[in-house]
Every structure is written in structure tokens, then in C-alpha cells.
Amino acid sequence: MFVDRVLSGMRPTGSLHLGHYHGVLKNWVKLQHEYECFFFVADWHALTTHYDAPEAIEQNVWDMVVDWLAAGVDPARATLFIQSQLPEHAELHLLLSMITPLGWLERVPTYKDQQEKLAEKDLSTYGFLGYPLLQSADILVYRANLVPVGEDQVPHIEFTREIARRFNHIYGREPGFQEKAEAAIKKLGGKRSKLYVELRTRYQEQGDQEALEAARAVIEEAQNLSIGDRERLFGYIEGGGKMILSEPKAMLTEASRMPGLDGQKMSKSYNNTITLREDEDSVSKKIRTMPTDPARMRRTDPGDPEKCPVWQLHQVYSGDDTRAWVQKGCRSAGIGCLECKQPVIDAVLAEQRPMRERAEVYLRDTTLVRNIIADGCEKARDLAQETMREVRQAMGLQYS
Ligand code: TRP
Ligand code: SF4
Numbered sequence: 001m002f003v004d005r006v007l008s009g010m011r012p013t014g015s016l017h018l019g020h021y022h023g024v025l026k027n028w029v030k031l032q033h034e035y036e037c038f039f040f041v042a043d044w045h046a047l048t049t050h051y052d053a054p055e056a057i058e059q060n061v062w063d064m065v066v067d068w069l070a071a072g073v074d075p076a077r078a079t080l081f082i083q084s085q086l087p088e089h090a091e092l093h094l095l096l097s098m099i100t101p102l103g104w105l106e107r108v109p110t111y112k113d114q115q116e117k118l119a120e121k122d123l124s125t126y127g128f129l130g131y132p133l134l135q136s137a138d139i140l141v142y143r144a145n146l147v148p149v150g151e152d153q154v155p156h157i158e159f160t161r162e163i164a165r166r167f168n169h170i171y172g173r174e175p176g177f178q179e180k181a182e183a184a185i186k187k188l189g190g191k192r193s194k195l196y197v198e199l200r201t202r203y204q205e206q207g208d209q210e211a212l213e214a215a216r217a218v219i220e221e222a223q224n225l226s227i228g229d230r231e232r233l234f235g236y237i238e239g240g241g242k243m244i245l246s247e248p249k250a251m252l253t254e255a256s257r258m259p260g261l262d263g264q265k266m267s268k269s270y271n272n273t274i275t276l277r278e279d280e281d282s283v284s285k286k287i288r289t290m291p292t293d294p295a296r297m298r299r300t301d302p303g304d305p306e307k308c309p310v311w312q313l314h315q316v317y318s319g320d321d322t323r324a325w326v327q328k329g330c331r332s333a334g335i336g337c338l339e340c341k342q343p344v345i346d347a348v349l350a351e352q353r354p355m356r357e358r359a360e361v362y363l364r365d366t367t368l369v370r371n372i373i374a375d376g377c378e379k380a381r382d383l384a385q386e387t388m389r390e391v392r393q394a395m396g397l398q399y400s
Helices: 018-031 043-050 054-071 087-097 102-107 109-117 131-140 151-171 177-187 190-206 209-221 227-238 280-288 309-317 320-331 337-364 366-394
Strands: 005-010 036-041 078-082 146-149 249-252
Touching: 005 018, 005 131, 018 036, 018 054, 018 146, 018 337, 036 054, 036 366, 043 054, 043 131, 054 078, 054 337, 054 366, 078 366, 087 131, 087 366, 102 109, 102 151, 109 131, 109 151, 131 151, 146 151, 151 249, 177 190, 177 227, 190 209, 190 227, 209 227, 227 366, 280 337, 309 320, 309 337, 320 337, 337 366
Parallel strands: 005 036, 005 146, 036 078, 146 249
Antiparallel strands: none
């Protein structure tokens, strides 16, 4: 049976906050019930911008993995690993670099954007330019077809699709492809062969996307095919060569603009965050001291929730009744700001409680986390090695 494979990575930037939870992790937790999932720590990607701070990496990595587990990412459902423990990513990155036009990298929008945003850093490095290509290798080495990312990362997935296409175009052409593809069709078996040919014709003559997907499903369902034959059949649907690397799709995570303590988007660089496992007193204090509508100088001054960052948190955390209570109480000066903040404090603490509990086990026994990662690396390695064997062979690097 064909299972969609989901893969996503996160740079280890230190303790995660509620913005990461609402924007990314909650989605990962949901996906792990629906797909085969691979989630990894992109520690090499951290070095592309923070090559001068190696001392911070290791702790950031372990903290982040604990945050994932705390948020409910389940190692029994999802494979968790660390990028740098899989040298296959680096090998594929190198091999893909041979066919990557410099202009493609220079045109990726994040390249110039980030250089401008991080102007205090010298990002005129080879590694930084290659950031999207390393990301492509991360994805392609697992032949992942779905990549959950935020809007800003969509150009990187597009870039990955172009690289995969270029690779297949250059290296998917083998002598006698047509004959080999036809032989592979026979191996599908009578009914399947016929269906495959029909779907392929429909796709080629009418560009019918559904036919394309259905033809791919036919191949996925066939148990008896060698990897080479599968690649031939995948490629043959669309044209003239093997499909060695498969083109992934971006799975756009619904933009969740988690407000921070000051009403701007929650972000470490704005210093307005609540971390995932922050202790209760600190959370209460941060929310109690949040700014409110400046018009409410005194308790008796009416206010306007639209001008208050606390209201934005109510929109994330409160139900209709509480929201109506805030609207009425604020505008009529019927409630005080501290009173108004209490339901938010309660809701954040309630959200964090299970996270703190789950983390406790891992903080007490750090070998648990190491074992989860070791298991994940092993599982990832099996897939990555299989892809690399195919890639090396296609590129003429198979010496035995
Ligand atoms: N560039 C991604 C980010 O900044 C992190 C990342 C690295 C990634 N490799 C990946 C995401 C592969 C998805 C797939 O968020
Ligand atoms: Fe903000 Fe609530 Fe105070 Fe109104 S009552 S200003 S919404 S904190």
C-alpha cells in the first residue's frame, strides 16, 4: 500500500516557545497519526548562520528534542533523528551540487532576505548559499513526498522539485530504457499492467493529474518489483527516463500568528515569548505584567480590546463566553485588567501542564532521549542508504 511520507526539520535555536507549539508542533503531533513521519534536527543548517557559535549547538539540540517530546511528538509513531548523524545528507548535498546552477541558488528569495536581515553576520559563505540545496538533500534522501512547512519555506520546496527533476533528467536516462520499461510493465501482472498503460495514456494525452496519481498508486501497490523497475515505471508515466528522486510537495501549515506578550508575533528576537515548559510563576508574572490598552490608566477608564495584546491571547485561548465577557467588561470598565488576564493565565498553564509532565521523565533520565534519537537515526539510515545506492549507481559511482 502507498503511504505518504512526511518529513520536516527544525533548526536547533534553543528552547522552543508557544509560537513554535501553535505554529509547528501541534501540526506534527496531528500528522504523526495520519502519515509515516520523519522529524529531524537540522543542526548543519544552524551552522550555516551560526558557524561562530558551535558551543551552543549540543545543548540546543537536546533541549529541542525534549520540547518535541513534551509537545506530544511520539517516538513510537514518528522517527526522530539528528541531521549530522546521517552523513548521507552531506553526500547527496555534494553530489547534487554538481548539477546545481549557481543562479538557481542566488535567486532563492531567502538568500538575499536573510543576508539583509542578519546584516551583522558575514553570510557570504559557500555554506549559506547552499542552504536550500542541503535542505533538498534532506528531503530527497528519504524520498519524502510531503513536507510540512511555513509559507517562507515554500520556495525551498519548489527549488527541491526543480533539483529532483534536473537530476532525473540527467541521470535517469539509461541505455535501452524503453525495452526495460516495457519488461517492467509485464511484471506488474495482467490486470495491473493494463490499468497502468491506460492511466499512462490518459495522463500523457490529457494531462490528467488524477491518472498520474492513480498510475503511481498502481506501482506502489505492486509487491514484486525491484527498485530499478519501480523507478522506470514511475519515470515512464511521464516520459523518457527513470525517476530516481521523487518530487516532494509542500504541505502548507496554516499560518498561525501566535501573538507574543507585546502584541507582535511571538519571536525570540522580540523578547516577547513564553517558552514551552516555562515554570508556572514566571508564566503568571509575564502575563500579569503584559501591557494593555494604554487608555485604561485607571480601573474606572473604559478600554478597547482591539488595542490590547491581551485580547489577542484571548482569541487563541478563550471560548465565546469569555470573549464576550472581555468585550463587555473592558468597554464598560466592568472588569479590571488583572481580572481579564486570569483566564489567559489559567489556559496557558493548563496547556503547558501535560508538556511539563511529559518532559519530566526525559529530564530525569537523559539516556531515554539519546536512545530515541539513536533508534531514529538507525531507521532513517536504512532509507537514506537505499537512496544513496541508487544515486551513486545512476551517477556512475558504483564500483562493485
Ligand atoms: N529550513 C527549515 C527552516 O528554517 C528547516 C529545514 C531544514 C527543513 N531541512 C529541512 C524543513 C527539510 C523541512 C524539510 O524551517
Ligand atoms: Fe486588555 Fe482586558 Fe484590560 Fe481590556 S480589560 S485593556 S482587553 S487586559
